[in-house]
Amino acid sequence: MPSCSFASPDRPRFAVPARLRSSLRPRPLMALAFAAALSGLAGCATPPEETAAAAQQPRHMVAAANPLAAEAGMAMLRKGGSAVDAAIATALVLGLVEPQSSGIGGGAFLLHYAAGDRSVSAYDGRESAPREAGEDLFLKADGEPMAFWDAVVGGRSVGTPGLLRMLEMAHQEHGRLPWADLLAPAIALADEGFAVSPRLNGLIAGDRFLKRYPETAAYFHDGQGQALAVGTRLRNQAYADTLRAVADGGADAFYKGQIAIDLVQRVRAAADNPGFLSYADMATYEAKKRAPLCAPYRQWQVCGMPPPTSGGVAVLQILSLLETSDLAALTPASPEAIHLVAEASRLAFADRNRFLADSDFVDVPVDALLDRAYLQGRAALISPQRSLGKAEPGLPAQQAHSPQQLNSPSTSHLSVVDADGNAVSMTASIESAFGARMMSGGFLLNNELTDFSFRPSVDGQPVANRVQAGKRPRSSMSPTLVLDRQGRFVMAIGSPGGSRIIGYTAKAVIGALDWNLSMQEAIDLPNFVNRNGATDLEEGRGLEGAAQALEALGHEVNLRGLTSGLHGIRLTEAGLEGGADPRREGVVLSE
Template sequence: MAHRFLLLLLLALAPLCLDAAPASARSGKLAAGMVAAANPRAAEAGMAILRQGGSAMDAAVAIQAMLGLVEPQSSGIGGGAFLLYWDAAAQKLHAYDGRETAPAADSPDQFLHADGTPMDFYEAVVGGLAVGVPGVPRLLELAHRNHGKLPWAGLFQPAIALAREGFQVSPRLAMEIAEDPYLNRFDTPKTYFYRPDGSPKQAGDRLVNEPYAETLEALAGGGADAFYKGRIAEDIVKTVRAAPGDPGRMTAADLAGYQARERDPLCSGYRSYKVCGMPPPTSGGIAVLQMLGILENFQLGKEAPNSLDAVHLMAEAGRLAFADRNAYVADSDFVPVPVARLLDKTYLRKRAALVERSHSLGVAEPGQIKQKAAVTRQYEPPSTTHFVVVDAAGNVVSMTSSVENAFGSRLMVDGFILNNQLTDFSFVPQVDEVAVANRVEPGKRPRSSMSPTIVFDDEGRFFAATGSPGGSAIIGYVLQDLIALIDWHLTAQQAVALPHVVNRNGVTDLEAGTALSGDVQALTARGHEVRLRPLVSGLHTIRRVEGVYDGGADPRREGVVLAE
């Protein structure tokens, strides 16, 4: 753990620099566009598409294909995603759900032992049982069909070429390989990520991924059907069902029947801005908007960035939002989610009235929206990726994508990692004879915390797009970024670099090694239980101010902003 923390600090202080890529960029008028992504290779792949006249959605396909190669621990075509798309010409915001689904044979008790006790988290993660039907290929195809300009097949060529040519392992990827105790459990990832002597590959080692190139060629030529039907689908099913010790229940029919969905985005006012996010099955959109609705009752603009009072108020808003999230939010196709009530301004004013500046409210109770609700918490490890694209026409993509835990299920097939997203369901299906909203059900999408966000000013113009990896801490990271941009008028780069405070209705986590360490005593005096720990966000943000685009890449990871 000490090794990991030290390397995280080094990454924060010295972000990876390839091809002289800047950590942030600014342009009066974008000739091609702007990309903020978690890896320089991925950002460049997106920019190459924009230079060809592609739309933001075209670039997003190329970025995700590349991230699945160079950042496989975080996202890829074996995982799921949520995507917001701002169509500048039509002045319309679209929301796309590519979240994984539970196979038809799955059941509410599948993460319980025979005696009824829940599995340990990693007991459930590693292997086939936690693999959900991947959603990324269908999501990309659906969104590209609606918003793409360039031919689908050409968007995969940068990643195909690099997969065959090979690329150097980055410091962060090397750290994740070295720190993971499960990745070498299965032959395919062991062969790929480890040296012949069994030691983990190091930063600078070369990775060549011919199977991934072949998979992308199949996608390029046959569309998403090439993934969900035929050879690749057969390989996925065989790998999942034959996983040693923890086989899954996925079938060819589960893959063939998967559908990405276009949903109605969630939007609410904050100050003079309109903030928009994703609806369920992610809890991110609701929780971020709830926290903003609570904090709107306080004059945060008069507080210095991350002052003691600001930190206290953000933590208290987090307690209240997570209390509601843990009780009420799940896949709305299966469970009635009281979205309108949760975002009602009168309700949020009542929740805000529970907040006192002088003392923490402690563990918050969910609001009385339903007569009975089963409250559960589920561990969400801090993996995932986020990227933002703006094209020359002003179209915007804000996309969060994930395989859930680092390296997902640790199963690898045809060059890509398979997710473990089903562990985002509650392991316990009922509490006190009340069904848990986020229990496992066949075909259901597990609750997420992914929070891609797009903000508009008081004239309806695009103002900012942001999002982050980080498990359930994503919600706090995005909330803080929005406050920094709107209330504190920081640049995108200043906003993503702020030290983090996160409260998920329990401990108040402060980012270790930052100025927030000095707040521990004062917050403790206000009744907070405080913990100093690494909070490794991966925020990527683009904002527009008076016609100038301003990008920020989180210094805690390897991301960059590119623009022309």
């Protein structure tokens, strides 16, 4: 009798985490059909003793950063919607209830897995630089870069939003439900209002720029100028009106017409820091479908996004560099394991910071960076006994190093699997928390242009990630899909967190694949990140002993808050299991 599992034979069976069980409403026949379809073994007999257990497994699942957003996605799945349908509904509610992180004023990257032909598609909705923007966008009159926050707040940092164009493209190819149906939950919630969450309250209270512009100040504060209290019902009629227009007219209603005119006017008239976005930039913006990056990792195939994000290349490099290491023999998050992952990350970030940028504008040697022989040579630099310190890029370079910019607690990741086994891994962002601190049409505007290098050249060499008109700034967003070697879905995962996204995502992948942890356990692991400098360890998670051991190996170590927002879904022998990052307000919902 053929096996009904495509997990490795020695992988233990995992129960659905306790935090999810209360949300499961089993549909026995559909659950069994779903398990058969995903395994690709529709004719495989199910042993009687497994029938009852299989009948309890969810047939579809949403993992997202807010319960209201996850419920919007589930509503689409209940109606027979696809993973893309659910992702769209989820994302548009996230833009309302978690506005500091993502929304239609920003952009996103989306990976889609089609169960029918086992194919992966990559959708790029990254913001682009205005056509009036030059390499000197963030340079002062004396030629020195602006201070970071001086550049962020106001219109100068606003790029052409890409989220809605990208979602519309994905829907045209993979959607089932009418477009307007997908916007209905966000419209209703904006009309009725939602309760301000503890996280939103805390971020409002801690932001020193939210009162810079009248619309933003009025929306996020009460009549006494205080941050909206937890539980305050917040309505957003302007957002509801914007989405009604988009529901009726598609993305064109956003990119052409009054919504675009108002947005551009707000950017160009920003007090103290006007921007260069034009109506022509809005009207001509195009989302792009790109070839995903997929590479083998042990018995799996891992897929990520190509440039302009650096996340796909960097995560794949980290994993490939670790293939010769027996991670499975190491204790999860032990000093020995952290050391190896940190060293691989040093090497990946050395390449990232030199070469990664928008490949439509600069030559990004993606094939060379992911070449197996190249990575084997780089892996030989990793010693179990000693840190290699500051790593250098491994390829000849014609571009200068691009330094890290500051990071803030923004961005949002969601994962979805529908009843047919299709999956979405999507990361969306407005960059900094609350973006440019400006609102138009009920939504916050991004500050994604500050993801460009402020210096266009260093020592006479151009920086790959310099500002250029129409160019998309380098990102670290790392939506990731894991398949088995037969192309069957295994996992969807990703995280917010600035350039640390790469480390957070790699940790979760390693936790699930190498350490056989459940999805939730892999997400719960303490975070540890190296960006070719100090090794950051998540404070308050029992890593103090690891810090001392790593310092003995030559690491500079920082214990600090590392607020990931990992949301993942994994298919195991026992069925779908999900994980939501306890560091934020996310949940997993399933039926």
